[in-house]
Amino acid sequence: MTTGIRTESEAAGLAPLARRGEATGWQDKPVLLRLLSIALFAGAWEIAGRIPVSFAFPTFSDTMIAFFGLIADGSMPSAYLSTLQPLVLGVVLSTFLGVGLGTLCGLWRTGEWLLIPVFIVLQAAPVAAFIPMVTFIYGIGMTAKTLAVMILALPVIVLNTYKAVRNVNESLLVMCRSFLGTRWQTVAKIILPDASPVIFAGLRLGVAAGFVGVVLAELLITPTGIGDLITFHRSRADYAEMYATIGSIIALSTLTLVFLQWIEVRVFRPEKRGT
Amino acid sequence: MRDAVLRNGLKPIPAAVDSIVEVRGISKTYGDVEALRGIDLDFPRGKLTSLLGPSGCGKTTLLKIIAGLISADAGTITVDGKQVSAPGPERAFVFQDFALMPWATVMRNVAFGLELRGIGKAEREDKARHYIAEVGLAGFENKYPHELSGGMRQRVGLARALSVDADVLLLDEPFSAVDEQNRRKFQEDLIRLRTTQNKTFIFVTHSIEEAVYISDRIVLLSPRPGRVSRIIEPEVDRSGDPERIHRDKHYLDTVDEIWQGLKQYVD
Numbered sequence: 001m002t003t004g005i006r007t008e009s010e011a012a013g014l015a016p017l018a019r020r021g022e023a024t025g026w027q028d029k030p031v032l033l034r035l036l037s038i039a040l041f042a043g044a045w046e047i048a049g050r051i052p053v054s055f056a057f058p059t060f061s062d063t064m065i066a067f068f069g070l071i072a073d074g075s076m077p078s079a080y081l082s083t084l085q086p087l088v089l090g091v092v093l094s095t096f097l098g099v100g101l102g103t104l105c106g107l108w109r110t111g112e113w114l115l116i117p118v119f120i121v122l123q124a125a126p127v128a129a130f131i132p133m134v135t136f137i138y139g140i141g142m143t144a145k146t147l148a149v150m151i152l153a154l155p156v157i158v159l160n161t162y163k164a165v166r167n168v169n170e171s172l173l174v175m176c177r178s179f180l181g182t183r184w185q186t187v188a189k190i191i192l193p194d195a196s197p198v199i200f201a202g203l204r205l206g207v208a209a210g211f212v213g214v215v216l217a218e219l220l221i222t223p224t225g226i227g228d229l230i231t232f233h234r235s236r237a238d239y240a241e242m243y244a245t246i247g248s249i250i251a252l253s254t255l256t257l258v259f260l261q262w263i264e265v266r267v268f269r270p271e272k273r274g275t
Numbered sequence: 276m277r278d279a280v281l282r283n284g285l286k287p288i289p290a291a292v293d294s295i296v297e298v299r300g301i302s303k304t305y306g307d308v309e310a311l312r313g314i315d316l317d318f319p320r321g322k323l324t325s326l327l328g329p330s331g332c333g334k335t336t337l338l339k340i341i342a343g344l345i346s347a348d349a350g351t352i353t354v355d356g357k358q359v360s361a362p363g364p365e366r367a368f369v370f371q372d373f374a375l376m377p378w379a380t381v382m383r384n385v386a387f388g389l390e391l392r393g394i395g396k397a398e399r400e401d402k403a404r405h406y407i408a409e410v411g412l413a414g415f416e417n418k419y420p421h422e423l424s425g426g427m428r429q430r431v432g433l434a435r436a437l438s439v440d441a442d443v444l445l446l447d448e449p450f451s452a453v454d455e456q457n458r459r460k461f462q463e464d465l466i467r468l469r470t471t472q473n474k475t476f477i478f479v480t481h482s483i484e485e486a487v488y489i490s491d492r493i494v495l496l497s498p499r500p501g502r503v504s505r506i507i508e509p510e511v512d513r514s515g516d517p518e519r520i521h522r523d524k525h526y527l528d529t530v531d532e533i534w535q536g537l538k539q540y541v542d
Contacts, residue, residue: 175374178344178362179388179439189391193378269378271419 058240063247066240075229076248083225083249086142087214090149091207098154098206099199102161106168106195107187116162123155128216135221145217152213153206160202164195196268204257211253295320295475296341296443301350303336309500310336314350316494316503318443323469323476325486325493327533329540333501334479335371335447341477342368342445354443364392367441371448373428375420381407382416384431388439399438406434409471411464426457437472446478450485462489463517483537487511487529488520495533498540505536 042060049059058066070076105112131148138144168191176190192199218227226249233241265272294317301314310333318324326334339345341352343362351358354365362368367388375384382400383390385407389399407416410430420428429449436444450458466489469476480486486493487509497504509529511520520526 171370171372171374172376174344175368175370176391178342178366178368179391179435180362180364181391185391189387190376193376196378271378271421 056237056239058243062240063243066238067244067248070229070241070244076245079225079229079245081225083214083218083227086145086217087149087210089142090146090213091153091210093146094150094153094157094206094210095203097150098157098202099161102158102199102202103165103187103192105158105162106165107191112162115158119155119158119162122151123159127151127155128212128220131213131217131220140222145214145222148217148221149210149213152216153210156209157199157202157206160205161195161199164198164202165191167198168194193268196264200260200264200268204260207256207260208253211249211256215249293320294318295355296477297353298337298341299351299353301337301340301347301352303333303340303345303347311340311347312500312502314501314503318475318477319492320442320475321473322491323478323489325478325480325490326496327480327483327486327493328496328501328504329498329537330481331501332496332498332540334481334496337496337501338445338447338477338479342366344368364439365441366443366445367436367439369429369432369436369444369446369449371451373420373425373432373452375428375431377420380417380419381412381423381431384420385434385438388435392439402438403434406438407431409437409468410434424454424457426453426461429453429461433468437468437474441474443475443477446476448479448481451481458485465489466513466517483530483533487526487533493533495536507533 045060045063049057049062052059067076101111101115105115130151134144134147134151138147172190172194173186176186181189214225215227215230218225219231223231226245229245230242233239233245296316296318298314298316298318301311302309303311314337326337328334336345340347341354343352343359343366346360353359354363359366376387379387382403386399386403389402394402404416407413410433412427412430412434415423415427420431423431429452433446433449436446450461453461462485465476469489478486478490488511490509493507493509494503495505495507496502507529509525511523511526511529513520
C-alpha cells in the first residue's frame with residue numbers, strides 16, 4: 001500500500017548519501033576516497049601491463065601518453081566531433097520523446113494500449129540486430145547513426161517513465177484534487193516530481209544505451225568517429241591508442257551519467273541533496 | 276433555515292439552526308458492502324464535530340463525501356447554502372497519512388494550496404509563514420518532511436489546510452499515525468487553535484477519549500450499514516488548563532457512556 005510516509009524508503013534508496021552523520025574521519029572526504037579508488041585501479045593496470053598480461057595489453061602510463069598524443073594530433077577531437085553529433089541529437093531526442101511518450105502512456109489508456117507493447121518488444125529484442133537494417137534504409141549518414149542511438153535509448157526511457165507515472169503516489173493525487181489542482185497542475189506539480197526518481201533511473205540506462213548505440217553504429221556500419229578510431233588503431237596494432245580511445249568514451253559516458261544525477265537532485269528532488 | 280422559519284412563524288433561532296454543512300440522505304455502497312445508509316446530519320458553524328465509531332462505520336467515507344473526494348450514491352451535501360459534489364475553496368482537508376510532497380520544503384508544502392490557486396510567491400509565503408508559526412513549526416520552514424517527526428508532519432498538513440482560508444476543516448483521523456505523546460500535545464494545540472481560528476472542524480476519529488476531549492458535538496455512527504446512532508454534546512469545560520480536562524468528571528462520564536454504547540459493535 002502506498003502511503004504518504006515514503007520518505008524512509010526513499011532515503012534508503014540513497015544509501016551513499018543517507019549515511020551522513022555517522023561517517024567519520026576520512027570517510028567524510030568522498031572526493032579523496034574516489035581519487036584513491038582511481039589511483040588503485042591505475043596502479044593495478046600499470047602492473048598488469050608491465051608483466052605483461054598480453055602483448056596487446058598496454059600499461060596505464062602508455063595509454064595515458066597515447067591519449068594525450070591523440071588529443072595533440074587532433075585525431076581524437078575530430079573523431080568526437082563526428083561521434084557527438086548523432087549521440088547528442090539521439091540522446092536529447094530520446095529523452096524528450098521518451099519522457100513525453102511515457103507520460104502520455106501513463107496518463108492515457110488508449111496510448112498505453114497502442115504503444116507500450118511495441119516498446120516492451122523493443123526492449124526485449126536484441127535491437128543491435130536492427131542496426132544493419134537501419135543502414136539499409138537510411139544509408140550510412142547522420143540519420144542512421146542517430147536512429148541507432150534512439151533505438152537503443154528510447155525503449156527503456158519510455159517504459160520507465162510509463163511505470164513511474166502509473167505508480168504515482170495516490171494520496172498526493174487526492175491531496176492535489178482536494179486543494180483544487182487542475183489536471184495540468186497535477187501532472188506538473190505532483191506526477192512528474194513524484195515520478196522523477198524512476199524517470200531518471202530510466203534516463204541513466206537510456207543514455208548509457210545511447211553510447212552503446214553510437215559505438216555499435218560506428219563499428220558495424222559507418223566507419224567514422226570514435227568507432228573508426230578504435231578499428232583503425234586495432235588494425236595497426238597501436239594498442240595503447242586503442243585503449244585510450246575506449247577509455248575516453250567510457251569516461252565520457254560516466255561523466256554524462258553523473259551530470260544527469262546532478263540535474264535530478266538539483267532540479268527535481270532537492271530533499272536528496274546529501275548535506 | 277426554512278424549517279426553522281416555519282416552526283417559529285417568525286425568525287430562525289440563530290444558535291440552533293446555523294449549520295454550515297448539511298448532509299441529507301447520503302447513501303454509499305461499495306460492491307456488496309453498504310457503507311452508509313440515509314445519513315442526515317447538520318454541522319453547526321464554528322464548532323468542532325467529531326464523527327466517531329468503530330471501523331467499518333463509514334466515518335471516513337462520509338468525511339470524504341463531504342470533501343467531494345468521493346461521490347455519494349444518493350443524497351446531497353450543502354455547504355453554506357450551496358449544494359456541492361466536488362472539492363471547493365470553502366473546505367480544506369487534513370489527511371490521515373499527511374500527504375506531504377517529500378520533495379518540497381515545509382514552506383512549499385504549507386503554501387501548496389495557495390500555489391495551486393495561482394497566488395504570487397511572496398504573498399503565499401507570507402501567509403504560509405504565519406500558519407507555520409501558528410501550528411508551532413516556526414524555524415522549520417526550510418526543512419523537508421523526512422526531517423520531521425510524525426507529529427510535526429501532521430502539523431504541516433494542518434497548516435496547509437489552515438492557510439487556504441477555508442471555513443470548514445475536514446480532518447481524517449489526523450492523529451492516528453502520530454505517537455501518543457505528540458498526539459496529546461497536538462490535541463491541546465487543536466483546542467487552542469479552535470478558539471483563535473473561528474472555523475468549523477469536522478473530525479473523524481476512532482478514539483473515544485480524543486473525541487470527548489476536543490469535540491463540541493460527537494456523532495456516533497454504527498457499522499454495517501453506517502448510520503447515525505446518537506449525537507452527544509459533551510459538557511466539558513475547555514477554558515482552563517487542557518491538562519485538567521482529562522480529570523474532569525463530565526469528560527470521564529461521557530467517555531464511559533459512549534464506550535457502553537459502542538461495546539456491542541466490537542467483535
